[in-house]
Every structure is written in structure tokens, then in C-alpha cells.
Amino acid sequence: MINLIYKISAIISFSILSLNISSHHAFTAEFDANAPINITGKVLKVEWINPHAWVHVEVEEKGKKTTWMVEGGTPNTLIRNGINKESIKPGTVIVVRGYQSKGKLCLPRCIANGRDVTFPDGRKVFMGSSGTGAPRDGADPRERR
Amino acid sequence: MMEFIEWLASTSSSVALRESLYLYPWIESAHVLFIAIFFGTLLFVDLRLSGYVFKELSITEMNKKVLPLTIIGFILMCLTGFLLFYAIPIRNYQNLFFRIKIILMIIAGLNAYYFHRTMNRESKTWDKDSHIPFVMKFSAVSSLLLWSLVIISGRMIAYNWFDCDRQPQSEIINFLTSCIVETELYESLDGI
Numbered sequence: 001m002i003n004l005i006y007k008i009s010a011i012i013s014f015s016i017l018s019l020n021i022s023s024h025h026a027f028t029a030e031f032d033a034n035a036p037i038n039i040t041g042k043v044l045k046v047e048w049i050n051p052h053a054w055v056h057v058e059v060e061e062k063g064k065k066t067t068w069m070v071e072g073g074t075p076n077t078l079i080r081n082g083i084n085k086e087s088i089k090p091g092t093v094i095v096v097r098g099y100q101s102k103g104k105l106c107l108p109r110c111i112a113n114g115r116d117v118t119f120p121d122g123r124k125v126f127m128g129s130s131g132t133g134a135p136r137d138g139a140d141p142r143e144r145r
Numbered sequence: 146m147m148e149f150i151e152w153l154a155s156t157s158s159s160v161a162l163r164e165s166l167y168l169y170p171w172i173e174s175a176h177v178l179f180i181a182i183f184f185g186t187l188l189f190v191d192l193r194l195s196g197y198v199f200k201e202l203s204i205t206e207m208n209k210k211v212l213p214l215t216i217i218g219f220i221l222m223c224l225t226g227f228l229l230f231y232a233i234p235i236r237n238y239q240n241l242f243f244r245i246k247i248i249l250m251i252i253a254g255l256n257a258y259y260f261h262r263t264m265n266r267e268s269k270t271w272d273k274d275s276h277i278p279f280v281m282k283f284s285a286v287s288s289l290l291l292w293s294l295v296i297i298s299g300r301m302i303a304y305n306w307f308d309c310d311r312q313p314q315s316e317i318i319n320f321l322t323s324c325i326v327e328t329e330l331y332e333s334l335d336g337i
């Protein structure tokens with residue numbers, strides 16, 4: 001009996017360990033890998049919060065304004081990648097590449113997972129988290145090839 | 146309630162915590178570690194009480210050795226858990242899984258209270274006995290099941306499927322999460 005319990009706990013702990021590799025929450029649960037986005041817009045505000053920062057971007061297309069809420073990594077990973085409160089101030093025009101959420105109604109805002117952000121000076125920085133199961137699109141410099 | 150949660154979110158330590166670079170991930174990791182200590186030791190207490198393992202050990206002896214660890218794990222788990230809530234109060238308060246988790250914790254707490262009260266009173270009569278009363282076995286197994294569900298729903302808080310900023314949701318979901326949805330949003334939905 002005890003032997004069996006040891007075996008079961010070994011299996012459970014191993015599966016939990018392997019689950020952990022998929023980070024905070026898995027990409028595929030919320031975002032659509034077949035819906036890549038490439039938006040250019042003005043930063044409205046940045047929610048500089050754990051466990052995920054959110055960048056609100058206002059995109060103007062044919063006179064119609066849409067607000068995008070783009071999920072980034074943790075404040076810690078953003079700072080490490082060179083994105084801080086100074087570089088992503090409200091009003092900055094940025095280009096964001098990423099993937100839209102599975103629900104695409106954009107109510108009240110469009111939601112997306114951000115992969116990289118390009119600043120006005122041409123600097124392109126990875127803004128996501130590594131190992132979330134997002135498509136291997138080359139945005140993450142630490143990605144295993 | 147919502148005003149209190151909003152006030153909580155506006156306190157400076159809550160802001161510092163949610164914007165922190167290191168503290169939040171450290172608390173998050175510590176929370177998981179203390180869950181492991183709490184649930185890992187609880188597993189043995191409950192399995193012994195349901196009569197599956199360590200039958201040669203008396204229940205009192207087992208509890209004396211293992212239960213203090215469970216209690217330490219529980220206190221630290223609650224403390225770190227509260228800090229995680231305190232860092233992002235509004236999102237957590239309006240999170241469906243968080244609410245399910247709180248309800249499950251209340252049930253698990255009542256179960257534990259009933260269980261320990263009965264055990265302290267009567268366990269001497271069946272301490273080394275292989276015939277543990279059925280209600281006690283049932284209570285021990287329920288405890289494991291309930292705490293497992295608490296951990297699972299806690300894990301699910303990370304997912305935003307039912308979050309307020311993700312509309313449209315069915316009315317029942319918005320009711321259960323106390324989401325306030327602007328009526329204009331539903332008017333604009335008619336156009337789609």
C-alpha cells in the first residue's frame with residue numbers, strides 16, 4: 001500500500017513539475033496563434049502590474065479608434081528587456097506585434113498577447129514571457145530553437 | 146464591499162506590491178511552497194485517519210508529529226495568499242475562480258472544525274483501532290478532496306475567461322462576479 005502511495009506521489013509530483021514549464025498561464029488557453037496582429041498606435045496607459053503588465057494602445061484606422069489591451073510579461077521581465085516607465089510613457093507611438101485573444105468581439109476593448117514592441121527610435125524589444133507556449137515566431141531572443 | 150476592495154487597492158502597499166519587481170514573484174513562489182508543506186502533511190494525516198496508511202502508528206502519535214507542520218504550513222500559506230490577494234484586490238474579488246475558492250475554503254474549514262472537535266473528544270476509543278468510525282473516514286477523505294479543489298481553483302484564478310474586462314459574458318457570470326457592464330456595450334452588441 002505504502003509503495004503504491006510512493007509511486008502515485010512520484011507520478012503526481014512529476015506531472016506538476018512538467019506543468020510548471022508552461023509558465024503562469026498557457027498561451028493557448030486565452031490567445032489565438034492563428035490571429036497574429038501588427039498594430040501601430042499611441043500608448044494610452046500602462047498598467048505596471050504583476051503578474052502581467054498591460055499596455056493600452058489606441059489604434060486609429062480610417063478614422064475609427066480602437067483600444068487594444070496588450071498583455072506583456074511581468075514588470076520584472078519588461079525591465080530586464082529594457083522597457084520601463086520612461087520608454088513607454090503615455091503618448092508614445094509604438095508598433096506591437098502579437099496575437100489576439102480567442103474572443104474577437106473587442107468589447108469593451110480588444111485583447112492581445114504582446115510579443116514584441118517597436119519604439120519610435122526603431123528599437124525592437126521582446127515584451128512577453130518566455131515558455132508560455134506562444135508560437136515560435138522569433139520574437140523571443142531566449143527561445144530554444 | 147466593492148468600496149472596501151477599491152480602498153484596499155488604493156493603499157500604497159497594495160500598489161507597491163503589484164508593481165514590485167521581486168516581491169510579488171517571491172510571495173507567489175512562497176505561497177506554492179507553503180501549499181506543498183500544508184497539503185503534503187495533511188495528506189498523511191488524512192490518509193492515516195481514513196485508515197489507508199501507517200496503521201501501526203496510533204492516530205494521536207501521528208497527529209502529534211505531523212499536525213504542527215500542517216498548521217505552520219497553513220498559517221504561512223494563508224499569509225502569503227492574503228498578500229497575493231492584497232496585491233491585486235479588484236481583479237481577484239471579481240474573479241469567478243477566486244470566489245469558488247473562498248466558498249470551498251469555508252466548507253473545508255467547517256469540515257476540519259467538525260473533524261477535530263469530534264476527534265479530540267472520541268479518538269481515544271478508536272486510537273489504535275482499525276475500525277475508525279465511518280463519519281471520520283468520510284470527513285478525512287472529504288478534506289483531501291476539498292483542499293485539492295481549493296488548490297485547483299486557486300490555480301485557475303490566473304485565467305481571465307470570466308473576467309469583467311472580457312465581455313460579453315452571460316448574465317449569470319456577470320452576476321456571479323459582480324461585474325458592472327455598461328449598457329452601451331450591450332446596445333453596440335445588437336449591431337453585430
